[in-house]
Amino acid sequence: xxxxxTTARTFVINDTTLRDGEQTAGVAFTDDEKLAIAAALxxxxxxxxxxxxxxxxxxxxxxxxxxxxxxRNARTMVWARMTDADLEAALCCDADIVHLSVPVxxxxxxxxxxxxxxxxxxxxxxxxxxxxDRGVHVSVGFEDASRADPAFLAQxxxxxxxxxxxxxRIADTLGLLEPFRTFDLIAALxxxxxLDIEIHAHDDLGLATANTLAALRAGAxxxxxxxxxxxxxxxxxxxxxxxxxxxxxxGMSSGIDMTALxxxxxxxxxxxxxxxxxxxxxxxEAVFTHESGIHVDGLLKDRANYEHFAPEELGRVHRxxxxxxxxxxxxxxxxxxxxxATGADVVDALLARIREHVGRTKRAPDDQDLVRFHAEVxxxxxxxxAVDA
Numbered sequence: 326x327x328x329x330x331t332t333a334r335t336f337v338i339n340d341t342t343l344r345d346g347e348q349t350a351g352v353a354f355t356d357d358e359k360l361a362i363a364a365a366l367x368x369x370x371x372x373x374x375x376x377x378x379x380x381x382x383x384x385x386x387x388x389x390x391x392x393x394x395x396x397r398n399a400r401t402m403v404w405a406r407m408t409d410a411d412l413e414a415a416l417c418c419d420a421d422i423v424h425l426s427v428p429v430x431x432x433x434x435x436x437x438x439x440x441x442x443x444x445x446x447x448x449x450x451x452x453x454x455x456x457x458d459r460g461v462h463v464s465v466g467f468e469d470a471s472r473a474d475p476a477f478l479a480q481x482x483x484x485x486x487x488x489x490x491x492x493x494r495i496a497d498t499l500g501l502l503e504p505f506r507t508f509d510l511i512a513a514l515x516x517x518x519x520l521d522i523e524i525h526a527h528d529d530l531g532l533a534t535a536n537t538l539a540a541l542r543a544g545a546x547x548x549x550x551x552x553x554x555x556x557x558x559x560x561x562x563x564x565x566x567x568x569x570x571x572x573x574x575x576g577m578s579s580g581i582d583m584t585a586l587x588x589x590x591x592x593x594x595x596x597x598x599x600x601x602x603x604x605x606x607x608x609x610e611a612v613f614t615h616e617s618g619i620h621v622d623g624l625l626k627d628r629a630n631y632e633h634f635a636p637e638e639l640g641r642v643h644r645x646x647x648x649x650x651x652x653x654x655x656x657x658x659x660x661x662x663x664x665x666a667t668g669a670d671v672v673d674a675l676l677a678r679i680r681e682h683v684g685r686t687k688r689a690p691d692d693q694d695l696v697r698f699h700a701e702v703x704x705x706x707x708x709x710x711a712v713d714a
Contacts, residue, residue: 326341336571337547338579339373339523340366340564342593343392344404349597351460356388358596360568362552363392367399369585371564373547375402379414388420402464407452416459423456424494427504428464429481430474446484451453453488464507464523471502479517492521497536500529500559504539515544520642523547528554533562538575542551552593553601565590565607573634584640603703607639612645620646621655646689647679661693665699674702 342362347354354362359376366374374396377389393401402422405411415423427445428437434445449465456463465485470478482493495511502510507524514522524540524547526533537548548571554563565586571577590608594601603611613636615621623630624643636642645655656675657667678698682690690698 333582334576335578336545337372337521338550338564338568338581339375339402339547340371340550340552341375341561342366342551342555342564344375344377345525345549345557345561346551346593346597347692348557349560349599352555352556352597352599354596356391356710359388359561360392360395362589362593362596363396365585366552366591366620367396368582368612369589370581371399372580373400373402373422375404375549378404378421379418380411380499385491386417389420390469393419393421404466407448407543410458412452415458416461420461422464424466425452425456425462426468426494426496426670428468429478430469430471431474431477432472433469446481449481449484450488451544451647453485453490457489462701463490463492463620464492464494466496466525468496469498469508470495471499471510475513478510479514482514482518482520486518490520492523493518494523494525494547494549495540495545497527497533498525500527500533502526502536503532504535505673507536507539508543511540511543511545521546523549525549527556528559528561528707531559533560534566534570537562537567538570541571541577542575553590553597553599553605555593555597555599562609569607569609569639583638587639587641613641614646621652621658625654625658647695648683648689649680651679659695660699663696663699665696666703671702676702678702 329573343359353378360621363374363376375387376392379386379389389403400421402418402424403415404424404426405415407425407427407699410589427448428434429445434440434442453463453465466480467473467478485493495514511522522545524537526536533554541548548567549561550564550567552564554560568579568581569583587608590601601609602607608611615624622681624632647655647659653672653676654680656672660667677700679690682694
């Protein structure tokens with residue numbers, strides 16, 4: 326498989342729904358769900374996916390091997406720590422890439438590993454050598470990279486490159502970065518090494534997607550994502566957000582079939598038991614639903630007035646609903662669709678009736694409601710017309 330650097334204006338999504346996504350507290354996918362998610366991601370053109378943690382045991386290894394065997398196009402990756410047991414387990418999985426992770430911040434080196442920087446550099450050399458000697462492609466993950474000394478981070482990346490790693494992953498493990506710091510961090514590292522750089526952003530400050538885009542702008546070649554932004558604590562950068570935002574805000578292509586994203590989102594939400602909020606960007610049920618009279622009027626005149634990208638790009642359509650903020654244009658269009666009279670007096674009366682309805686029921690009226698409202702207000706104007714005559 327071609328694991329070379331990506332070309333200009335393109336980048337590689339390495340989706341980790343099946344690894345970091347499943348690490349969401351309370352989430353546990355069944356084997357069948359993992360196989361189905363992997364197949365859906367593969368069919369959508371996701372080029373890489375991280376499919377599990379071999380150190381979890383024999384069952385996990387068997388499942389990883391099954392996933393790797395069924396994926397047709399995507400490269401597969403497994404995650405491991407830099408320990409003998411983890412490496413041996415990872416080498417049993419037939420994945421395309423073995424990802425070896427090690428902390429690089431001073432606080433984690435001292436308080437988690439209880440070691441020193443020199444030990445970390447030696448560990449990187451030893452385990453990358455051993456994995457490379459076994460004929461696998463190696464990615465090196467720098468845990469807590471956003472809190473690391475930048476000079477030491479560069480030193481660790483150079484060590485990984487010298488030993489033959491194809492990629493380093495910069496993990497904002499605590500989700501503390503913001504886009505400007507992210508850009509500077511990745512740009513500085515890009516000047517130090519000539520290998521692929523992957524950004525792994527967490528969403529604790531709500532900035533995971535923004536940080537991922539900043540990293541890509543600065544020279545990162547790969548983006549770690551999860552469907553619906555699943556992951557530890559507040560989650561990771563969302564696959565659907567990164568793919569769409571990179572295309573429309575940065576002019577970069579992931580090569581993914583965007584029309585597949587809503588269905589994949591629903592699949593993962595069901596498997597995780599984590600419903601997607603209606604207003605969730607890109608895949609939320611309500612994100613192409615319009616009520617405001619100003620917006621509806623503008624869309625009906627020219628979609629470009631209030632549309633940066635078409636819902637059809639995601640296999641979706643606009644939906645206009647009537648509510649408290651509707652205007653006469655939206656009511657008139659809804660009535661005409663149902664073959665109802667749309668005189669100015671009728672439309673004004675319907676607007677008042679619609680607003681009363683949503684205030685009382687907390688839901689938009691459906692077609693049956695609108696027909697009933699129309700029948701209620703129409704006789705009033707018919708009677709008035711008869712008196713005038």
